[in-house]
Amino acid sequence: MLDICLLGTGGMMPLPYRFLTSLMVRYNGHTVMIDCGEATQISARLQGWSFKDIDVLMITHFHADHISGLPGLLLAMGNADRSEPLTIIGPKYIEKVVNSLRVIAPELPFSIKFIEISGTEQTFNLFGLRLKAFKVNHNILCYGYSIELDRKGRFNVEAARALDIPVNYWKVLQNGESVTLDGKTYTSDMVMGEDRKGLKVTYCTDSRPTEQIVENAKGSDLFICEGMYGEKDEESFEKAKNKKHMTMYEAAEMAKEAGVQELWLTHFSPSITKPKAYIEAVREIFPNSIIGKDRITKELKFED
Ligand SMILES: [Zn+2]
Numbered sequence: 001m002l003d004i005c006l007l008g009t010g011g012m013m014p015l016p017y018r019f020l021t022s023l024m025v026r027y028n029g030h031t032v033m034i035d036c037g038e039a040t041q042i043s044a045r046l047q048g049w050s051f052k053d054i055d056v057l058m059i060t061h062f063h064a065d066h067i068s069g070l071p072g073l074l075l076a077m078g079n080a081d082r083s084e085p086l087t088i089i090g091p092k093y094i095e096k097v098v099n100s101l102r103v104i105a106p107e108l109p110f111s112i113k114f115i116e117i118s119g120t121e122q123t124f125n126l127f128g129l130r131l132k133a134f135k136v137n138h139n140i141l142c143y144g145y146s147i148e149l150d151r152k153g154r155f156n157v158e159a160a161r162a163l164d165i166p167v168n169y170w171k172v173l174q175n176g177e178s179v180t181l182d183g184k185t186y187t188s189d190m191v192m193g194e195d196r197k198g199l200k201v202t203y204c205t206d207s208r209p210t211e212q213i214v215e216n217a218k219g220s221d222l223f224i225c226e227g228m229y230g231e232k233d234e235e236s237f238e239k240a241k242n243k244k245h246m247t248m249y250e251a252a253e254m255a256k257e258a259g260v261q262e263l264w265l266t267h268f269s270p271s272i273t274k275p276k277a278y279i280e281a282v283r284e285i286f287p288n289s290i291i292g293k294d295r296i297t298k299e300l301k302f303e304d
């Protein structure tokens with residue numbers, strides 16, 4: 001199960017009624033956070049989700065609305081007596097940027113391991129999750145991320161019995177390892193069925209629409225994407241194009257093309273006070289769209 005919370009839905013600046021876009025995902029006692037703008041820790045606190053235990057923090061790009069909350073978050077984690085190391089993944093120079101911000105948070109009771117993304121796509125296997133960064137198209141280097149949880153196939157009891165494999169070795173085979181008994185080797189694929197559908201969440205902000213985003217969003221149970229502007233006029237479209245953002249309709253078109261299960265829009269311009277006003281028009285393109293709301297949550301579960 002993946003436990004998901006969109007901590008904020010704003011772009012550019014936090015507002016009294018709208019925090020900046022950031023995502024928290026919990027799985028099996030581990031926590032992943034994507035982006036940390038100003039005041040993100042307050043939204044996590046309002047949600048009651050502990051940020052003390054964040055294992056991996058992924059930064060999309062170095063614009064203030066996505067990273068300026070980091071020193072405060074690190075200090076709060078330190079004050080909560082965290083001692084386990086923290087992994088931070090981000091674009092080129094992530095270590096330099098974070099260390100510059102840490103001039104005001106120099107002493108922390110935990111270490112930070114940095115992973116600098118190289119190239120246009122990179123995958124990291126951490127804590128049983130597959131985290132993938134993919135380059136998007138913003139006015140500075142920026143990455144989208146997908147978080148995937150794989151699901152193994154079913155264990156074939158009949159096959160294991162037919163092969164006379166003692167029950168106490170079944171678990172080993174279920175874990176993908178091999179067993180050698182009386183000179184005979186049994187491999188996992190002899191008793192395990194095809195991998196089943198896992199879970200996938202894709203997060204993308206800030207960017208123009210791209211083919212690479214569509215490709216990476218494919219197979220997502222949930223696609224969280226920026227929809228900075230909602231007016232359906234030429235002016236909004238030009239603004240999105242020039243500032244390297246996208247409109248809600250462009251996000252919906254990508255969701256449709258990628259065939260995702262559900263779309264959550266986020267990163268609204270401060271000029272949009274009622275993003276919900278655009279929902280009908282968005283749903284004409286992609287029916288299963290939701291206008292993101294601060295601290296909206298969802299539990300993604302494996303299919304039966
Ligand atoms: Zn932004």
Ligand SMILES: [Zn+2]
Pocket residue numbers: 061063138206
């Ligand atoms: Zn930006």
